[in-house]
Amino acid sequence: MGIKERKKRDAGKMRSRILKAAMQLYVKGGYENVTMRRIAAKIEYSPGTIYLYFQNKKDIMLQLCYQGFERLLAHQDTLEKIADPLERLSAGGRYYLAFALENPELYELMFATKEIFKGSGPDEESAPLRAFRKFAENVKTCLDAGIFSAGEVETTAIALWATLHGLASLLIKGRLRFIPEESLGKVVEQAYAFSLRKR
């Protein structure tokens, strides 16, 4: 009785195709460019079909949001090999900003979606939370190594994350455009270093 399973697989494939099409449209032209009809055209089905696989457009965007966090999480794993705690945290910050700037629309979506935690309360297994936990681990090794002065891990991690997210957000939204292009990179780097500095 492998029919049931094949159907499951087919449905999964369909969901993937829809999400892939939606993502392509999104990175190309932002939220307004993602249209049920355009998705339908891309996958060569009628618009109504999409509603057999997703509740509505919001649902689709939410899945894209999750995909963003998954990608961020995947790249975080590559930091494991850096031994020095502070250097690892620093590299993590650099990567975080690079990710945000290379995928501005996606990053925007990842933090624009309010419903991400909806229902299910503080979902321990959600990708965003897992990403934060990993980041917090790096912070903990720094604290244990005495690189920062005493303080709660979570609080310190939040402070650093907020700085990174703030920088990413301000950069993406062009709020730092008053800074000359050529010095922007250095300023941002130093700004994060300012938060990261040993104390």
Added chain:
Amino acid sequence: MGIKERKKRDAGKMRSRILKAAMQLYVKGGYENVTMRRIAAKIEYSPGTIYLYFQNKKDIMLQLCYQGFERLLAHQDTLEKIADPLERLSAGGRYYLAFALENPELYELMFATKEIFKGSGPDEESAPLRAFRKFAENVKTCLDAGIFSAGEVETTAIALWATLHGLASLLIKGRLRFIPEESLGKVVEQAYAFSLRKR
């Protein structure tokens, strides 16, 4: 020939009425709640009339965005009387976060609008930039007083602003909801203090 002036005034009044109606709709139900037809109904004119006073909906939202910065700027003035530099900066941060959390939709709009600097290059007189300059002044007094270790004013100001904006954004978007409600306030406060700490 005061007719010309009266007409200017009338047009200004009309623009104000439209913006007021739009703002009411916005704070009540966010972007999707602001509709040309709803604005028109509120001011008791036909939808087409709005286009005599604003280019399009984006234009209206941009003006609301500016209004947000003006309000933030106005409140910043009340900090002047705090003598101690660090305390002033600290109070400024507290106020910034309070403003963001009391006007979450408005704050969102203030930083969601990409077109804010469009054209006119780095517009020295724009409200957002003025708000930053004022903030940077406070940072400068702290630096001059030797409260922070040496560093460029602009860079330090950006680091602190990024932290504040990051915290505000994460809070508004519910990204810190995994923290128990009762400890949230303290964590956020300490997180900012972490960035602000004398070093």
Added chain:
DNA sequence: TATTTTACTGAACAATGTTGACAAAATGAT
């Protein structure tokens, strides 16, 4: 093969932003 279940279509609906042809009102000139 006949029947039931599933997958899909495509037309329809209400709502959106925006435009442009027309009417009304205010202003200017004779």
Added chain:
DNA sequence: ATCATTTTGTCAACATTGTTCAGTAAAATA
């Protein structure tokens, strides 16, 4: 005051949007 012109406002229309639902074709089951 009367006529012409410019400014203001209305209304219907258009193209698109997300979403639904009565039908239909295809596939699975009996």
